[in-house]
Amino acid sequence: MxxxxxxxxxxxxxxxxxxxxxxxxxxxxxxxxxxxxxxxxxxxxxxxxxxxxxxAKRTVLISIVARDLGWSGLRTATAATLITAATFRRGAQYEGDAKPAIKLYESIVHDPRGLSFARGMSEAELAKLVRINRGVQFLVDQYAATRILRLREIHHDAGRELNSRERQRLAHAFLRHQVLASIQSLGVMTQGTVVYEHLFDLFRPWEIQQITDAHSFLRVMASFVFPSCERIPRSLWGVYLTGREWWRDSDEQEAMGDLGVMRARFLEKLGHKTMADLEMEMDISQSEREARRNMMPASYNFLAAGSVPQTSSNQVAEQDWSLRGEIYQREDALTGLFVVEDDDDGDQSAPFGWIDGHRGGIDCQRRGGDLFRETLPQGQENLTALQMNWARLVVRQWRWLGFMFWDKERIELLKSKLPKYATGWLTRPPACDDNLSFEGF
Structure with a gap:
């Protein structure tokens, strides 16, 4: 050999x-x-x-992509290749415009024949599939570069290179993000609409969270590739990021919705530097650097929102709290989740961090910024603002550190140095005021 x-x-x-x-x-x-x-x-x-x-060009190229992504990842990559604005030419006019794309995604990802869609691609589509995979692998490397150093600071052995399952989990999240971004560009998608509910029925709860975390990373990457001072004001998306609204130009929109374009724009502007290199070059204080590690920015507000609506109306708020409590009771009655240890495809079970954080619960309703359980045990309903702020910071740090993507061994090493992430911590109330510590945030 x-x-x-x-x-x-x-x-x-x-x-x-x-x-x-x-x-x-x-x-x-x-x-x-x-x-x-x-x-x-x-x-x-x-x-x-x-x-x-x-x-045998088709067979060779598909084999290479499947080895990188796993067979389920290959199907999602095929969906990302075929679901584009050019495929559905009506444009973002009405809510219903996204429905054909959603149906195409379902038919590809759940196709019992497996790889029939990939095998039926044209030469141009096959080339795009390879380009998307190249972009995915680039993003996985960039994500790892920014996290591994911090993980090594927490526990040296937790900072080892990613294994194939961890890389596939990350890759699949970026691929699903591209599918979501393409569908988002095709039609109106707002919380409570039929298409919104239909779209999120495509993904399991932890997959939604992984997409959200992948999106947050892409938002940070876009801030380097498309700094605000260079943007051409075209349409205001009302994006909330570090306390100000951002303008988004068409180039950034294209890059956020196409992993291959994001890679090309990054290399064109910044060369072969890593995101970790760029963050180290920033002229900011250590305290600011630490604070950035708790930032999980989002520009797709529908993605970061929780399932149960928030409102300032006391009457409606009471109804929401009651509904949320009912959802939790039903959820707790379901069979708990478990980790599939031999999940070679990286996609057959919830990640260990999700299961462990919820003590094996289903957790079918929470995602994005609404991750921490909000219905508390009797007698502990009245949280102080300090407690809630502590809970938000703990959730953001957990997300930033990549708990949604790592295997059990890496997470257990991190938990040994971060006791606040004990099993079941996402379903427990925040610590009492007297026990709060903001050290490390």
Whole structure:
């Protein structure tokens, strides 16, 4: 196998050994390429190798993408490839405009035939699939670069490189985000509408939370690639970020909705730096740097909102509290969640951090900024503003540290140094005032 590994070079001996392989073995070698860059180096090494690749190009490329994303991730990547504004040309006019895209997503992701949609792609769509995967892997690397250093500060062993399951969880969240962003651009989506409920029925509760956290990371990345001073005011989205409204131009909108474009714009503007490099270069104090770690910005307000509406009306608020309590009671009566230890595809169960934080509960209603359970045990209903602020900071830090994506071993290491994240902490009331500590926030 060492001779095969050397085929990325240009040596005559390596090419001859590669060309001497049977066609089916050579096809397996091409499909096992580490990435498309290595693949194209092999393909360019000789004419016979190129001919084998050309005869099975679709199979080779799909195999590489599936290895990176898992088979369920490949289906979502296929959906992200096919669901675009160009596919549904009516534009963002009415709520119903998004329904065909939602149906297409359902048909692809839940297709019992598996990969039929990927196999039926055109050459242009296949090239876009590869480009999306390249963008996804870039974003996963960028996310990891910003988190690993902080995880290592908390517990050295928690800062090791991501394994394949963790990378696939992150990749799947970014892919679902692109699907959501594409559908969002097609029609009106507001809380309480039919299309809103239909869309969120596509995702399980922890998947919604993962999408939300992926979106927050993309918002931070966009702030580097599209600084506010360079934006051309075109449409005000009313985005709340660090206390001011932001204008969003068409280039940023395209990049937020297309992972390949985000990667291209980042490399074009910032080269091969990482997000961690950029954050270190910022001329801010250590306290400000720590504070940024608790920021989870959002520009899709419908995504960050909770399921039960908030209101200042006391009468309606009481009805909402009653409804929320009923939801929690039903939820607590359901069978608890459990971790699938051999989940090689990274997508068959809720992540350990979600299950552990809710003590195995279903937690079917909370997402985004509305993650902490708000119905408290009898006698503890009256929280002070200090307690609620503490709860929000703890939730934001938990999200920023990436608990929604890590395996059990990494999370247990972090918990050993962060006792506030004991099992079931998301369903317990915040600490009493006398026990509050804001150290580390």
């Amino acid at each position: 060492s001779a095969v590994h050397d085929t990325t070079g240009t040596g005559k001996g390596s090419r001859q050994e590669l060309e001497a392989l049977p066609a089916d073995v050579l096809l397996a070698v091409l499909s096992a390429s580490h990435n498309t860059g290595d693949l194209y180096s092999l393909v360019r090494s000789s004419r016979p190798v190129y001919e084998v690749f050309r005869s």
